[in-house]
Amino acid sequence: MSTPTRIAPEAPARPAGPVRAQRRLPRFAPLGLFLAGVALGFALSALSGFSIPTAVVYGVLLGTLAVYVASRAVEGRRKATDRLVTSLVTTAFGIAMVPLLSLVWTVLDNGLPRFDAAFFTNSMYRVVGEGGGAYHAILGTLVITALATAISVPIGLMTAIYLVEYASGRLKKSITFFVDVMTGIPSIVAGLFAFALFTLLFGGGVRLGVMGAVALSVLMIPVVVRSCEEVLKLVPNELREASYALGVPKWRTVVKVVLPTAIAGLGTGITLAVARVVGETAPLLVTVGLITGTNLNPFDGRMATLPVFAFYQLTQPGTATQAFLDRAWTAALVLIILVMALNVVARLISRFFAPKTGR
Amino acid sequence: MTATKAPSEPMRQPAVRRPGDRIFAGSAKASGIFILLVLAGVAAFLIGEAIPALTAPAEEIPGGEGLAAYIGPLVLGTLLGAVLALLVATPLAVGIALYVTYYAPRRIAAAMGYVIDLLAAIPSVVYGFWGLAVLAPALRPFHSWAADTLGFIPFFAGPASTTGRTMFTVGLVLAVMILPIISAISREVFTQAPALHREAALALGATRWEMIRMAVLPYGKSGVIAGAMLGLGRALGETMAVAIVLSGGAGATLTLISNSNPSTIASNIALRFPEATGIDVNTLIASGLVLFVITLGVNMLARWVVNRRADFSGAN
Numbered sequence: 291m292s293t294p295t296r297i298a299p300e301a302p303a304r305p306a307g308p309v310r311a312q313r314r315l316p317r318f319a320p321l322g323l324f325l326a327g328v329a330l331g332f333a334l335s336a337l338s339g340f341s342i343p344t345a346v347v348y349g350v351l352l353g354t355l356a357v358y359v360a361s362r363a364v365e366g367r368r369k370a371t372d373r374l375v376t377s378l379v380t381t382a383f384g385i386a387m388v389p390l391l392s393l394v395w396t397v398l399d400n401g402l403p404r405f406d407a408a409f410f411t412n413s414m415y416r417v418v419g420e421g422g423g424a425y426h427a428i429l430g431t432l433v434i435t436a437l438a439t440a441i442s443v444p445i446g447l448m449t450a451i452y453l454v455e456y457a458s459g460r461l462k463k464s465i466t467f468f469v470d471v472m473t474g475i476p477s478i479v480a481g482l483f484a485f486a487l488f489t490l491l492f493g494g495g496v497r498l499g500v501m502g503a504v505a506l507s508v509l510m511i512p513v514v515v516r517s518c519e520e521v522l523k524l525v526p527n528e529l530r531e532a533s534y535a536l537g538v539p540k541w542r543t544v545v546k547v548v549l550p551t552a553i554a555g556l557g558t559g560i561t562l563a564v565a566r567v568v569g570e571t572a573p574l575l576v577t578v579g580l581i582t583g584t585n586l587n588p589f590d591g592r593m594a595t596l597p598v599f600a601f602y603q604l605t606q607p608g609t610a611t612q613a614f615l616d617r618a619w620t621a622a623l624v625l626i627i628l629v630m631a632l633n634v635v636a637r638l639i640s641r642f643f644a645p646k647t648g649r
Numbered sequence: 650m651t652a653t654k655a656p657s658e659p660m661r662q663p664a665v666r667r668p669g670d671r672i673f674a675g676s677a678k679a680s681g682i683f684i685l686l687v688l689a690g691v692a693a694f695l696i697g698e699a700i701p702a703l704t705a706p707a708e709e710i711p712g713g714e715g716l717a718a719y720i721g722p723l724v725l726g727t728l729l730g731a732v733l734a735l736l737v738a739t740p741l742a743v744g745i746a747l748y749v750t751y752y753a754p755r756r757i758a759a760a761m762g763y764v765i766d767l768l769a770a771i772p773s774v775v776y777g778f779w780g781l782a783v784l785a786p787a788l789r790p791f792h793s794w795a796a797d798t799l800g801f802i803p804f805f806a807g808p809a810s811t812t813g814r815t816m817f818t819v820g821l822v823l824a825v826m827i828l829p830i831i832s833a834i835s836r837e838v839f840t841q842a843p844a845l846h847r848e849a850a851l852a853l854g855a856t857r858w859e860m861i862r863m864a865v866l867p868y869g870k871s872g873v874i875a876g877a878m879l880g881l882g883r884a885l886g887e888t889m890a891v892a893i894v895l896s897g898g899a900g901a902t903l904t905l906i907s908n909s910n911p912s913t914i915a916s917n918i919a920l921r922f923p924e925a926t927g928i929d930v931n932t933l934i935a936s937g938l939v940l941f942v943i944t945l946g947v948n949m950l951a952r953w954v955v956n957r958r959a960d961f962s963g964a965n
Contacts, residue, residue: 343787368856368859369856371856371858372856372857372858372859375857375858375861376752376857376858378744379744379745379747379748379752380748380752381744382740382741382743382744382745382748383744383745383748383749383753383761383765385741386741386745386765386768386825386828386832387764389768389779389784389825390764390767390768392779392783393771393775393776393779393783396778396779396782396783397775397778397779400782444680445680445683445684446680448676448677448679448680448681449677449680449681449683449684451677452674452677452678452680452681453681455677456674456677456678457678457681461678461681461682464685465681465682465684465685467952467956468684468685468688469684470948470952471688471945471948471949471952472684472687472688473948474879474882474883474886474944474945474947474948474951475691475886475941475944475945476885476886476887476888476915476940476941476944477773477886477888478886478888478915478918478919478937478940479691479695479886479937479940479941479944480691482695482698482918482933482934482937483690483691483694483695485698485934486694486695486697486698486934487690487694489698490694490697490698494930495926508687508691511684511687512684515684539667539669539670540670540673540674541667541669541670541672541673541674542669544673545673565770566770568772569771569772569773569774569775570772570773571772571773571774571888571889571919572773572888572889572892572915572918572919575889575919575922575923576918576919576922576923579923597772597774597889600774600775600778601774601777601889601892601893604778604781604893605893618778619778622772622774622775622778625772625774625775626771626772626775629770629771629772630767630770633767633770
């Protein structure tokens with residue numbers, strides 16, 4: 291760099307002081323270079339027999355390389371590394387989009403052919419080939435999920451209330467810790483637990499809808515506890531104190547002040563918990579089994595559920611293979627729609643029931 | 650949070666303890682304790698049903714060589730698939746988390762995070778469908794290429810599978826499934842990186858990447874590790890995707906790309922249990938117990954890492 295004494299004679303030529311670090315690529319140059327690299331990659335792929343995967347891989351590699359080299363030449367090493375990381379990170383996001391889009395597309399493509407009224411109104415009773423539907427499985431899933439929700443929500447919500455409003459010390463710590471650990475129980479282990487429990491109670495080989503509900507509850511309770519706990523923590527303490535100051539007992543404060551304030555968050559959390567278990571297959575596979583007819587009584591024998599139905603339609607197709615595959619994919623499509631609908635409902639709940647603030 | 654003193658020390662104040670209060674507090678506490686009992690019950694009932702298999706003579710266990718010889722290869726398969734998934738998913742998830750927190754345009758970043766979370770909402774059986782119908786056929790060329798070129802590495806020893814329904818494909822499916830878990834937790838810790846550290850780095854002339862390397866990654870490291878371990882726990886216990894995609898043998902081999910892969914504990918249970926009777930049921934439950942212990946260990950370790958971080962992050 292030039293020193294002040296040497297600047298004097300050269301001053302007119304270089305007015306702005308040290309400019310070495312100021313060289314930058316023009317604003318849209320990185321994008322342009324990247325696209326040029328991508329185009330080159332596509333051309334390269336076309337030379338060796340065009341296929342979309344190789345074209346994209348070559349394109350992204352060459353595009354990234356082009357940006358890096360240009361930046362390295364113009365802007366220097368540090369800036370070039372920064373641009374390289376930007377490309378890598380963006381690519382990571384792009385890679386994650388591939389399975390999502392591919393999955394949604396595949397399920398739509400294969401599932402839509404049988405996405406008709408018969409699928410929702412017929413069961414598989416006495417169906418060996420084409421036709422038939424998942425009426426029995428959809429209803430079974432709804433019954434078992436509703437039962438699991440009826441078991442999980444009271445226990446989960448009361449535990450969350452205990453953790454936020456009452457608990458302290460070692461019991462609180464251990465409950466929090468083991469609830470966290472419970473969220474990691476493999477779903478098949480939950481199924482085996484329900485099986486072992488009911489085997490001890492009713493003898494071997496028993497298959498009941500309620501067993502599935504118990505298994506799902508083991509998976510659902512920790513999720514309900516966690517989300518409800520987070521929401522209840524957000525209720526401002528001033529509300530509780532105002533209520534106590536008016537002489538309201540603690541339990542009525544919780545029921546009449548804390549819960550109504552948090553109702554939006556509680557609804558969202560519970561709906562998401564339902565969404566988490568509604569697609570569970572493994573625990574139902576080992577506890578509820580599958581039948582072809584409609585059984586809506588969870589205390590009487592096997593039931594059909596949508597995920598298990600989909601699994602067996604895919605893995606044990608009868609003689610009319612295509613009909614079974616079509617039903618399997620449509621069942622998968624209905625499952626995805628069910629889960630997505632629950633997610634949307636959860637968002638709507640949090641939007642419409644949110645407490646009015648800022649008055 | 651609590652407006653009262655700790656209930657562990659009994660309150661001797663003249664204020665009335667209403668019966669409603671006592672009932673409500675009691676039932677809340679009972680629910681909390683009930684959850685602990687359920688967790689203990691899971692262990693107890695699994696052990697209870699596994700005991701017949703533990704005490705049975707070796708010849709009666711499927712395979713005829715005893716329980717350890719039956720479960721051993723399954724444990725190997727379970728670890729193989731889960732570790733592969735972890736190796737693939739962790740760098741990707743960290744990249745995604747960085748993209749969503751620091752690179753994506755502000756206005757759509759939240760929506761992008763939501764899209765990644767959607768990956769977690771898709772039921773595992775649907776992932777199995779996708780792996781079988783799309784990923785396995787798509788990876789067939791890679792399998793034969795890997796067997797030819799990388800065959801000297803034990804993991805890629807041939808002969809390559811012709812269907813693509815191998816441990817390698819399973820590992821990739823599992824990687825997609827645990828991606829949202831790891832990236833959600835990484836995202837959370839990355840956003841919590843102290844703003845002052847970040848701004849100081851930028852003010853000293855750091856580029857965005859240098860700022861992330863100096864201020865964000867050191868802060869978020871333990872969060873990423875914990876997220877990866879939670880993802881590992883999920884991958885270890887994943888059932889349906891593996892059961893549908895993998896066409897496994899029984900041998901205890903390390904190869905990822907041939908038909909002689911060992912199966913995993915969870916998928917073996919899912920495939921065998923519905924038709925199992927007698928001692929087979931107990932054997933499968935014993936293998937489930939092993940899985941339970943493994944995942945419990947991994948999850949407890951992960952939670953311990955998370956909680957340790959929560960303790961000292963307040964100082965920042």
